[in-house]
Amino acid sequence: MRRLRAAMSVLLLMGTSAVQAQHQTLGLDPAEPSLPVFHDRLRRQLSFDLGWTAAAAADPGVWRAAGLAKARELMLPPQQDPTPFAPAVIDEIDRGSYVARKIEFNVTAESRVLGLLLVPKGAGPFPAALLLHDHGARFDIGKEKLIRPWGQPDREAAARDWVDKYFSGRFLGDELARRGHTVLAVDALGWGDRSAPGFARDSQQALASNLLNLGTSFAGLIAHEDLRAAQFLAGRPEVDRRRVAAIGFSMGAFRAWQVAALSDDISAGIAVNWMATLQGLMVPGGNQLKGQSSFAMLHPFVARHLDYPDIAALAAPKPMLFYAGAQDGLFPLASAQEAFAKLRQVWAAHGAGYRLHTSVWPLGHVFSAAQQQAAFDWLDASYDGRSATP
DSSP states (O other): OHHHHHHHHHHHHHHHHTSOOOSOSOSEETTEEEEETTHHHHHHTOOOTTSOOGGGGGOHHHHHHHHHHHHHHHHSOSSOOOOOOOOEEEEEEEOSSEEEEEEEEESSSSOEEEEEEEEESSSOOEEEEEEEOOOTTOOSOSGGGTSOOOSOHHHHHHHHHHHHHHSTTOOHHHHHHHTTOEEEEEOOTTSGGGOOTTOOTTHHHHHHHHHHHTTOOHHHHHHHHHHHHHHHHHTSTTEEEEEEEEEEETHHHHHHHHHHHHOTTOOEEEEESOOOOHHHHOSTTOGGGSOGGGGGGOOTTGGGTOOHHHHHHTTTTSOEEEEEETTOTTSOHHHHHHHHHHHHHHHHHTTOGGGEEEEEESOSSOOOHHHHHHHHHHHHHHHTTOOOOO
16 A cells, blocks of 8 residues: 555656646846836736727817816825915015015915915016926925025025026026016925935835825825915915916926816916826836836826826816927937827817927927027917917
8 A cells, every 4th residue: 555655656746747837937027127027918908098099089078077087086185175375474585576485385284385486576466387396316405496595505505506407597487487477386295395304315215105004195295285386376366367387397397287187276387308108108227117206206096097198188278388308318209209199189189289389309308598488488478379389
């Protein structure tokens, strides 16, 4: 009996050895270890079931309503925030044709923030701009990247270095105020007055993780606060609420087209150097694969339903301007152009193709003086009901 059992064991082992191993020997892609080996299969499953299609052109209003409802469901808190803004001016200086103020207000029920507000002199109400700062992996300044600060020498020097590097030495907010726009800029959580000593690139992942533990997301919190800031600005007595633009560069551009799509308080937008398709950004070396800064722009589960240009297109038929840089290493040109093509289809379906401007400049990741001049001229022309071709 023992010999029989031993013989059977040998036969079983021989049979087992003849079976080829089927288990996964690598879980991560050797070419891109931040991705699983099955990432292509997951990528093919992204159908963007609420994204723009040729069939949607038959009734773009119906498409927008469905997409907007889903975007708001996944990107924003389930209930509106009724917290009174309760603003207070804590400092003010004269800058010739406009006044610069430091103003506190309740951006949400949880956060009272300090903003920089520029108000032209003269009889209002004036057109307004909500300026949304970039990421830049620099956290000691946020709103100061856009509006010239005062009373803080370290921030003044840092802000000057920033605008020299990216904006041809110009503060975008001050340029707009000189053109007669009321301007507001506020720090996103983690930047400027809302940062902390030691907060750095790696800190973002811990912050994003803890916000998920608290039932929200880093991207969702920023989106919610941007909508509240838009509502606050539109309700200011010096502002013509029919003419409130969202304007941003880099991550600020993402925030600009996002708030233009989600908020009824924004009537136009300028988005410089942040537009592409999700598939086009998920390439080796791309920031979307590195964590860190991407958490400020990644909304859980939205990609099941809408691509980036689909979300931006929910702003149609509002006047919107999008710039890309042909030499911008962060946003592959072919992907940006693919996204622009989809945007043009949506605005055309709304009968508002003249309200959309997309262009590629022979530049890198910058918003140059020439671009600023063209974009701000376009914005003023769009308010006058004229088409502009910057």
